[in-house]
Amino acid sequence: MMDSEIAKPGDNPLAELKSTKKSKHYSLEEYLQKEERAKERHEYFNGTIIPKPMAKxxxxxxxxxxxxxxxxxxxxxxxxxxxxxxxxxxxxxxxxxxxxxxxxxxxxxxxxxxxxxxxxxxxxxxxxxxxxxxxxxxxxxxxxxxxxxxxxxxxxxxxxxxxxxxxxxxxxxxxxxxxxxxxxxxxxxxxxxxxxxxxxxxxxxxxxxxx
Missing domain, CATH: 3.90.1570.10 (tt1808, chain A)
Structure with a gap:
């Protein structure tokens, strides 16, 4: 996934969009396809893909x-x-x-x-x-x-x-x-x-x- 296409993790995931261009909207099916290939986990918020923070x-x-x-x-x-x-x-x-x-x-x-x-x-x-x-x-x-x-x-x-x-x-x-x-x-x-x-x-x- 490109960094410009996903939100950054934080206290309020949907409030942490920092991309300078409009974030891409993903369907649930597109998200699942990307998640299957991803090296890290991501969560899905009605079209927005959010990286899951790394756990200690x-x-x-x-x-x-x-x-x-x-x-x-x-x-x-x-x-x-x-x-x-x-x-x-x-x-x-x-x-x-x-x-x-x-x-x-x-x-x-x-x-x-x-x-x-x-x-x-x-x-x-x-x-x-x-x-x-x-x-x-x-x-x-x-x-x-x-x-x-x-x-x-x-x-x-x-x-x-x-x-x-x-x-x-x-x-x-x-x-x-x-x-x-x-x-x-x-x-x-x-x-x-x-x-x-x-x-x-x-x-x-x-x-x-x-x-």
Whole structure:
């Protein structure tokens, strides 16, 4: 992809267009074709292609820890859920947006927008690990975007440099309950899937003094 054809990453992706000429508008099909050949991941915002910021080591460890903990908890409780990692693209049909969450969970059978099984449309739980470049977007516009998915019930935000996890659970159509957990010896209960995972497992090999 040419630099003049894509937006630069930042707190508000669509506000970071810095090209001196009018940015090209891509169809969803064109985006998917380009993404298949791209060396780096990009997200899609109704015609605009945005590079996905590069993640640091602690971020990647937390993502893997969380995905592993979710799989173990789901299997132990014999729940009908499937966990996906950060390479799974989620599509928001109402907004024509394609995003890469850090971790997500679907109930029973995954549903896709496309026959190629690329664009997932039925996540019940979405996890984002916060970083300096994505924090504002993850807390603001991204949550509003995810809320357009009928299946979406719970949003989890994980700090990577301290023990701090926030959850937002959809109790009713327009009613969300927020919960914060900050103790390393505590458990994080995820109401959308009826499972708990330990905070120590989330931060394993990340926070100093805890393995």
């Amino acid at each position: 080591g602690p971020h990647n460890i937390i993502v893997m820890n969380t995905g592993t903990a979710l799989n173990i908890a789901i299997e132990a409780e014999h729940k009908p859920y499937t966990v996906f990692g950060s390479n799974q693209k989620v599509y928001l049909p109402e907004l024509n947006i394609g995003l890469y969450p850090d971790v997500l969970v679907v109930c029973e059978k995954p549903q896709y927008w496309d026959d190629n099984q690329v664009l997932l449309v039925n996540p019940v739980l979405i996890v984002e690990v916060l970083s300096k470049s994505t924090r504002k977007n993850d807390r603001g516009s991204k949550l509003r975007e995810y809320k357009t998915l009928e299946s979406f019930q719970e949003y989890v935000l994980i700090e990577q440099d301290k023990c701090h996890v926030e959850t937002s659970f959809r109790e009713e159509v327009n009613l969300w309950r927020d919960t914060t957990v900050t103790e390393l010896n505590a458990s994080l209960f995820l109401r959308s899937i009826g499972c708990s995972i330990s905070m120590e497992r989330i931060y394993k090999n990340v926070l100093s003094g805890h393995i």
